[in-house]
Amino acid sequence: MSITKAISFTLNGQATRIEVPVDMDALTMIRDVLKLTGTKLGCGEGECGACTILVDGTAVNSCLMFAVDCDGRELTTIEGLATPAGRSVLQRAFVEHGAVQCGFCTPGLVMQGTYLLRQNPGLTVADIRRGIEGNLCRCTGYQKVIEAIAAAVHEIEKGDRA
Amino acid sequence: MARVEHYAAPRGLKEAARRAAERPATVLAGGTDLMPQIRSGKRALAPSLVNLRRIAVLRGIRRDGDGVRLGALTTVTEILGHPLLRQRAAVLVEAADHFASVQLRNMATVGGNLCNASPAGDLIIPLLVLGARLELVSWTGTELATRELPLEDFFVGPGTTRLGPGEILAAIRFPLPPPDFVARFRKFGTRPALDISVVSVGIGGRRRNGTLEQVRVAFGAVAPVPLCGRRTAAAIDGHPLGPDTTAAAVSAAAAEIRPISDVRASAWYRTELIQILTARLLRDVHHEGH
Numbered sequence: 147m148s149i150t151k152a153i154s155f156t157l158n159g160q161a162t163r164i165e166v167p168v169d170m171d172a173l174t175m176i177r178d179v180l181k182l183t184g185t186k187l188g189c190g191e192g193e194c195g196a197c198t199i200l201v202d203g204t205a206v207n208s209c210l211m212f213a214v215d216c217d218g219r220e221l222t223t224i225e226g227l228a229t230p231a232g233r234s235v236l237q238r239a240f241v242e243h244g245a246v247q248c249g250f251c252t253p254g255l256v257m258q259g260t261y262l263l264r265q266n267p268g269l270t271v272a273d274i275r276r277g278i279e280g281n282l283c284r285c286t287g288y289q290k291v292i293e294a295i296a297a298a299v300h301e302i303e304k305g306d307r308a
Numbered sequence: 309m310a311r312v313e314h315y316a317a318p319r320g321l322k323e324a325a326r327r328a329a330e331r332p333a334t335v336l337a338g339g340t341d342l343m344p345q346i347r348s349g350k351r352a353l354a355p356s357l358v359n360l361r362r363i364a365v366l367r368g369i370r371r372d373g374d375g376v377r378l379g380a381l382t383t384v385t386e387i388l389g390h391p392l393l394r395q396r397a398a399v400l401v402e403a404a405d406h407f408a409s410v411q412l413r414n415m416a417t418v419g420g421n422l423c424n425a426s427p428a429g430d431l432i433i434p435l436l437v438l439g440a441r442l443e444l445v446s447w448t449g450t451e452l453a454t455r456e457l458p459l460e461d462f463f464v465g466p467g468t469t470r471l472g473p474g475e476i477l478a479a480i481r482f483p484l485p486p487p488d489f490v491a492r493f494r495k496f497g498t499r500p501a502l503d504i505s506v507v508s509v510g511i512g513g514r515r516r517n518g519t520l521e522q523v524r525v526a527f528g529a530v531a532p533v534p535l536c537g538r539r540t541a542a543a544i545d546g547h548p549l550g551p552d553t554t555a556a557a558v559s560a561a562a563a564e565i566r567p568i569s570d571v572r573a574s575a576w577y578r579t580e581l582i583q584i585l586t587a588r589l590l591r592d593v594h595h596e597g598h
Contacts, residue, residue: 169357276501
């Protein structure tokens with residue numbers, strides 16, 4: 147075993163302090179140590195996007211991030227998207243458009259979609275297609291996913307927050 | 309997985325270099341190559357892990373005299389969105405735009421892409437075309453020493469570079485191309501995103517009266533290291549752009565690459581692709597602005 151290091155960060159708005167082996171990846175920390183299992187392990191190589199989370203507001207593959215590098219940062223996982231007021235606009239859009247089949251890729255796609263909407267609330271369909279290149283879905287054929295994100299763009303134009 | 313006995317995430321470059329010199333160290337930048345290499349057993353972590361990601365001086369893109377300086381921790385996303393680069397070094401932005409996926413572009417660093425030393429590294433080809441030089445730092449025992457190295461001399465073989473033990477890539481510099489400079493990058497893969505290049509080509513030079521001068525050519529994934537196409541560049545340099553020059557460049561390219569057959573393509577196919585892409589890039593450069 148490698149040495150461990152105490153780190154602290156904000157996870158879904160909550161101050162978190164834990165000790166992690168310095169060679170652990172952030173996804174393992176999130177799933178196995180912190181027991182937030184919404185974020186999925188797909189390929190473990192950064193190809194599939196199932197492990198996408200936001201770090202300081204930026205979408206990254208958590209399977210490629212060193213857990214120790216979360217020190218001092220702000221992490222958002224799929225568990226942190228809903229507000230007391232309910233599901234986020236994109237979460238609602240995924241449900242309304244049936245953009246989910248087996249659901250394994252969904253947390254990653256919702257996180258990536260959220261990132262894209264926050265970066266550019268006026269996303270075009272072409273932007274959406276390019277923006278989810280790093281997320282694999284083997285069920286939906288992507289069409290409903292794209293429709294859901296496009297619908298969220300529409301809701302945001304009407305005044306909702308991403 | 310190897311046992312890591314020391315970990316540091318210093319804020320200063322001097323401290324990082326000192327840590328890296330102290331004992332065998334793995335240096336962490338974006339982690340996107342390092343993590344899968346560790347997981348697959350392709351690479352073992354050294355007893356010391358030095359995380360560079362808190363070092364502010366390794367970040368940022370800025371004018372530096374008559375050139376541009378990219379801190380080694382500059383992410384691919386930062387390159388993609390940078391106004392000066394978009395305007396004056398579009399060939400680098402073009403490569404950044406075809407780099408992996410959004411999530412990986414947000415994490416992966418230019419320094420990591422160079423130090424990983426893949427013959428297919430996407431940012432390497434445009435940086436060769438731009439005539440980049442590297443700023444390497446190391447700890448002498450008492451102070452920080454800096455040396456410069458042309459990027460084209462950096463690579464030794466797949467995954468190996470001329471970085472000395474404990475040496476850290478701090479920055480990449482290249483002269484800001486003059487207004488008459490044109491350059492193009494093209495990679496070929498089976499899908500636009502997240503594909504390791506089967507081959508890639510970059511060509512750049514200064515446009516003068518229907519010719520290109522001071523030409524630089526670079527080829528990816530057709531040799532053990534990213535290759536400077538000197539003979540191809542010579543076949544283009546100063547010759548009128550058009551079918552004859554293209555034919556000469558294409559045959560020079562085929563003669564100087566050293567492709568292998570692997571899981572992504574056969575050597576024969578790579579040679580075909582290099583010739584086609586070289587011809588297309590020259591055509592694009594020729595017709596641009598006409």
